[in-house]
Amino acid sequence: MRLKKYTYRKTKAGNWTEVFQNPCQVTVRSFQTGTVKINRRGTLNPDHPQAGDIREEELEVPILAYWVHHEEKGDFLLDAGLDASYILDPHGGLEGSAVDEFKLGEHENVSYHIRDNNIKLKTVFLSHLHADHAAGVRELPKNISYVVSKGEYGVYQPDVHGDFLEGLEELYEMDFSQATELPHLGPCVDLLGDGSLWAISTPGHTPGHISFLVNGMEGPVLLGMDAAFIHENLERGVAPSDYTWDVEMAQDTLEKIIEFLREYPQVRVGAGHEHLK
Numbered sequence: 001m002r003l004k005k006y007t008y009r010k011t012k013a014g015n016w017t018e019v020f021q022n023p024c025q026v027t028v029r030s031f032q033t034g035t036v037k038i039n040r041r042g043t044l045n046p047d048h049p050q051a052g053d054i055r056e057e058e059l060e061v062p063i064l065a066y067w068v069h070h071e072e073k074g075d076f077l078l079d080a081g082l083d084a085s086y087i088l089d090p091h092g093g094l095e096g097s098a099v100d101e102f103k104l105g106e107h108e109n110v111s112y113h114i115r116d117n118n119i120k121l122k123t124v125f126l127s128h129l130h131a132d133h134a135a136g137v138r139e140l141p142k143n144i145s146y147v148v149s150k151g152e153y154g155v156y157q158p159d160v161h162g163d164f165l166e167g168l169e170e171l172y173e174m175d176f177s178q179a180t181e182l183p184h185l186g187p188c189v190d191l192l193g194d195g196s197l198w199a200i201s202t203p204g205h206t207p208g209h210i211s212f213l214v215n216g217m218e219g220p221v222l223l224g225m226d227a228a229f230i231h232e233n234l235e236r237g238v239a240p241s242d243y244t245w246d247v248e249m250a251q252d253t254l255e256k257i258i259e260f261l262r263e264y265p266q267v268r269v270g271a272g273h274e275h276l277k
């Protein structure tokens with residue numbers, strides 16, 4: 001597989017107020033592709049001073065992929081969720097002790113949703129390469145573009161966690177160091193060039209983790225992806241520590257998102273493992 005540079009034009013927008021004044025004909029919908037069991041202790045970092053007493057408690061949470069439909073520019077997917085191999089096997093056909101376990105029902109795999117909604121995918125943007133966000137690539141079309149943040153593939157261990165990108169000839173890398181910094185959130189890329197869909201660099205969960213913003217007619221929606229596993233991360237101001245590459249950085253990122261939401265209360269926010277509220 002070849003790594004290629006994802007090219008984009010720098011946005012001329014200077015702040016989010018400007019962006020939100022020009023909403024676009026774009027919608028977003030989540031697809032549930034199975035569930036994963038996580039622990040409340042670790043979903044909320046128990047060592048954070050604001051954490052209080054966080055007890056061990058298993059939470060079964062959805063694994064999500066998001067369908068973005070743009071009236072003119074077509075259909076896009078944010079994360080790939082799980083492919084059908086998890087229906088019969090919680091390890092999705094992968095071997096080894098480090099392999100994650102998920103639960104997937106029939107008609108829940110990502111390509112089922114794609115077919116069911118008659119979606120003609122153009123590009124898949126991946127927030128990061130953890131299995132519950134990337135495994136679905138295995139059953140998605142190979143003749144479209146797949147995009148991750150630069151540096152994300154470097155920490156991906158296909159030999160340990162499974163090669164979800166097998167069969168792709170190329171993978172596009174988005175370099176946020178060239179992106180415009182917008183207030184609160186930092187480097188942001190206007191993915192479709194009209195202010196409808198944004199990628200936001202939110203490192204910490206992984207080095208190249210990306211969150212997204214959909215600027216539709218019904219109001220802006222920020223999809224935090226794994227910067228916040230559940231809404232409680234945002235409500236308490238405590239980032240996750242489980243499955244997290246750099247806990248301190250993840251906390252900084254969460255605080256930026258909270259500041260942004262305070263400044264723009266009209267923004268709906270989605271957590272990575274909870275349905276949009």
Ligand SMILES: [Zn+2]
Nearest residue numbers: 130205226243
């Ligand atoms: Zn993750």
